[in-house]
Amino acid sequence: MTEQADTRERILDVAQRLVQHRGYHAVSYKDVGEQLGIRNASIHYHFPSKADLGLALVRRYRERLQVTLAALDVLSSPAERLSRFVDAYRDVVRDDGRVCLCTVLAAEDPALPETLRPEVRAFLDFNERWLARVLAEGRAEGELRFDGSPEAAAAAFLATLEGAMLLARSAHDPARFDLVVRHATAALHAARFFQGASP
Amino acid sequence: MTEQADTRERILDVAQRLVQHRGYHAVSYKDVGEQLGIRNASIHYHFPSKADLGLALVRRYRERLQVTLAALDVLSSPAERLSRFVDAYRDVVRDDGRVCLCTVLAAEDPALPETLRPEVRAFLDFNERWLARVLAEGRAEGELRFDGSPEAAAAAFLATLEGAMLLARSAHDPARFDLVVRHATAALHAARFFQGASP
DNA sequence: GTCTATAACTCGATAGAC
């Protein structure tokens, strides 16, 4: 039983890396099995259909982020929480040509199994809501500054993060992610108004 | 000859729509042929391999944008040019579940044919350079305002556009694209500093 | 230029031995 659970998790680990790399349709059961030294039929034992595998992938991904962000909520400073949120995304980009799982899946959205699409959407929505809350608190406390609703600012910030991952990978330049993210983060800090006032 | 050229263009039209919808790997020669009433073998006459088709797709896409943006360069106002640039992207999102061709391809980047990847990168680079120039001029003329280098601001703005398309489509809410883009555009306008000063 | 036909391959998925 422990063996089963372990194999199941290792399948998800490998599949997640591959999908983050290539996208959903360019990853096969055979690809996943080869990296684990097992046959594609064995993967069907754990995940009867590819849609099942994809579903488990996105759900685990979201659950893990929920745990990460819940841990950040104990921090008193909204700016600090925002910074740690960005760090979580940077960890994805850093090691090799990966991007956020749900960014890749969102790009294939209309071609995904019907069961998967609401899960991708739920992941993105969760990110937006968490960000909106942090931004709203940050503005209320005077630590962060932005115009418009927290919801719009949150959606824009998340969009920037997603796009930055794609740009950085296409350019084979991980530093471009930091360039963009530092720019977007700096714009949210109140100090910007004093710096920006002198041209 | 005119027939040939026409069919070739129509193949590209259909293929572009499909790839913007589903991604590169989820589109087949059969899919394209069915919408044109021809067989997949006929498409191989015009584009011997799928990599050839993909290459022609991205090159035509870039050339068209270059024409569009060259037409905008006659406008004296950088802010107006920026607004028209956003309009060009909005046109892509508007009608149905499409996103920018190169956003989709960038998401599959490591799984694309080797010949395609530099073309995707070139498209994104061209966008960044055009934006950087407009932003630099806009700041110099006092029409636009941002901190940091024009290159960083351009990369961030393009990243936001790309991400906004993915978010809007996943949410089945085209208005979300406008929400994000309006937020990002407003932040670049100098007037923001006066509006933003009153919380 | 487009067709039919098919080769050669890969895919997701199942059956049944162990």
Next chain:
DNA sequence: GTCTATCGAGTTATAGAC
């Protein structure tokens, strides 16, 4: 739980008739 073996469908691509 993992294996071998295989099915049926889909994929890119080619050959050759028209």
